[in-house]
Amino acid sequence: MYDYDVLFIGSGHATWHGALKLVQAGKKVAFVDGDLIGGTCTNYGCDAKILLDAPFVFVNGLKRYKGIGIEKTPKICWEDLMKYKKQVIQPLPMALEKGIFAKAGMPVIHETARFEDAHTVIAGTKRITADKIVIGTGEHPVKRDIPGKEYIHDSRDFLDLAAFPQRVAFIGAGIISMEFASMAIELGAEVTVIHHNSRALKMYPAKYVDIVVKKMADEGVKFDFNESVERIDKVEDAFCITYQSGRSITVDYVMEATGREPNVDELDLANAGVAYSRRGIQVNAYLQTTTPNIYASGDVIDKRIPKLTPTATFESNYIADHILNPNTAPIQYPVIPNLVFTLPRIAQVGVSVDTALKDPEHYQVVSVPYGKTLLFEAKNEQYADFTFVFDMEHTLVGAAFLSDDAGMFVDLITLIINQKLTKQQLNQMIFAFPTESYGLISMVSGLLK
Structure with missing residues (x-):
């Protein structure tokens, strides 16, 4: 028992x-x-x-x-x-x-x-x-094993900061670092993002990531791409980060987000x-x-x-x-949306844009400049953009979004993909107007089979 x-x-x-x-x-x-x-x-x-x-x-x-x-x-x-x-x-x-x-x-x-x-x-x-x-x-x-690793903070520490530091370095240019860096620069901090290669947010569409990186850089974020941290030394009340290239920067706070x-x-x-x-x-x-x-x-x-x-x-x-019920069928995952909370957001679901672009025999990629097409609905987000991925039967199988409202957009599209909704089925529904979601549904409806 x-x-x-x-x-x-x-x-x-x-x-x-x-x-x-x-x-x-x-x-x-x-x-x-x-x-x-x-x-x-x-x-x-x-x-x-x-x-x-x-x-x-x-x-x-x-x-x-x-x-x-x-x-x-x-x-x-x-x-x-x-x-x-x-x-x-x-x-x-x-x-x-x-x-x-x-x-x-x-x-x-x-x-x-x-x-x-x-x-x-x-x-x-x-x-x-x-x-x-x-x-x-x-x-x-994960915390890297380098001299001075005891000075490195993680996301849990960052989300509990009582006072915000003036100079902040983020090790890694993945989701967590990019989200936190978007906040830090708005607070007036000097922000540096250190990344071991030349691509931030590698799981998301490069064209959207480039727009986010440029916006953050224009706001003052410094990106040290193709750099790896060799050691961190405490210098009075600050920290000196030395790169493997020999360069160094001095900051007040170091946060790492390179994996879990x-x-x-x-x-x-x-x-x-x-x-x-x-x-x-x-x-x-x-x-x-x-x-x-x-x-x-x-x-x-x-x-x-x-x-x-x-x-x-x-x-x-x-x-x-x-x-x-032990006879339950093996687990079957639906398409899973994911979202990075930068400003603007980047979201994607289903077949990725990069995958579709590499396989034109099986997928068709359609880009829609949402911010330029429906600026009054896009809350003046001129850079807002949608990308849809269709199979050869023109069924929607994936999408990506660049917008502050990307979370709402990707959830709606996830429903359409999971239910395999057709143009006729969407046209039999009435949605609130003029809303951001109405604009999205109107666009994708016109593209569906």
């Missing part, structure tokens, strides 16, 4: 959605988590980022109307914004545990978990057994026969690990699917379905 039907290691989106479904089906579940309840996204990731980001979006939009109705744009006070962030975000773990979890009868053991065997977890002084176990421990930022690794080191997975690598835990098409009664969910999985919060939620719900 086990203590629980299902034990979840980790309490973020990769676990609790499925746990709730299992409880509602009559299963006895519990969580083991030595960190904040709710995981990275809730506490020091997505939620904190989008809260802090909102004023920057407003200011960026107002700047586009300078001289045509707006004469002076407001300044953002980071200190006040951070106080507000803490008021909103800090109560969330307790709200989850004492609210959703407690009402559902899902207890939390506040300890770090390690496996004793395939059905047993040690959490502090407690020995807990379960029929099924779900690992949803996520990832942590799975949180598996403390789990003693070998005791449970669970295979893993530095890329994550190995799973089959049912999200089972090499030990079938143990599942993995979310960012801790070794997978090619984008490691995003909605993906983790999707996997969590799938695992619950499979536990309740």
Whole structure:
């Protein structure tokens, strides 16, 4: 007899959605988590980022109307914004545990978990057994092993800065660095982005990335491409970053965002026969690990699917379905949109633009200068642009967007792609006008079969 039907290691989106479904089906579940309840996204990731980001979006939009109705744009006070962030975000773990979890009868053991065997977890002084176990421990930022690495901060540190530094260096030109650099330059900081090659945001369409990089550079961001950090030295109250090329810069704050690794080191997975690598835990098409009664969910999985919060939620719900019905079909992922919160945003979904351009025999790429075509709907975003990818039957299979509203656009297109909607089906619907989404739907409707 086990203590629980299902034990979840980790309490973020990769676990609790499925746990709730299992409880509602009559299963006895519990969580083991030595960190904040709710995981990275809730506490020091997505939620904190989008809260802090909102004023920057407003200011960026107002700047586009300078001289045509707006004469002076407001300044953002980071200190006040951070106080507000803490008021909103800090109560969330307790709200989850004492609210959703407690009402559902899902207890939390506040300890770090390690496996004793395939059905047993040690959490502090407690020995807990379960029929099924779900690992949803996520990832942590990678910090390069160089002299002075103790001076490097990560995204969690940045999102909790009490006062904003005057000179900031971001190591890496991926999503997190580019998002934070977009904010830092608006606050008046001297911003440097250091990247080991010549391409920022390599997973996104180059033509859109180039526009974002140019805009950020025009605002004052300095991009040191084709440079790698060799060492960091503390010089009084500042930090000297030396590149392998021999060049150096002096800043007040160094943040690195060059990758993430799975949180598996403390789990003693070998005791449970669970295979893993530095890329994550190995799973089959049912999200089972090499030990079938143990599942993995979310960012801790070794997978090619984008490691995003909605993906983790999707996997969590799938695992619950499979536990309740072992005959459930293998997991089938729909197209997954992803979005980088620069200013402007870049979003994409489905077949990528780069893939389509390299394969003209199977795909057709159509670009629409949205900002120039429908400027009154595009909120004066003259650079706003849409790119659609069609197969040879002219069914929409992918898209990319450059706009502050790219998130809304990509969600609408994701629905159209997943449902394989045709021009006739869209034309049978009536949408609000004049809205940004109406403009998008009008454009794509005219291009569909």
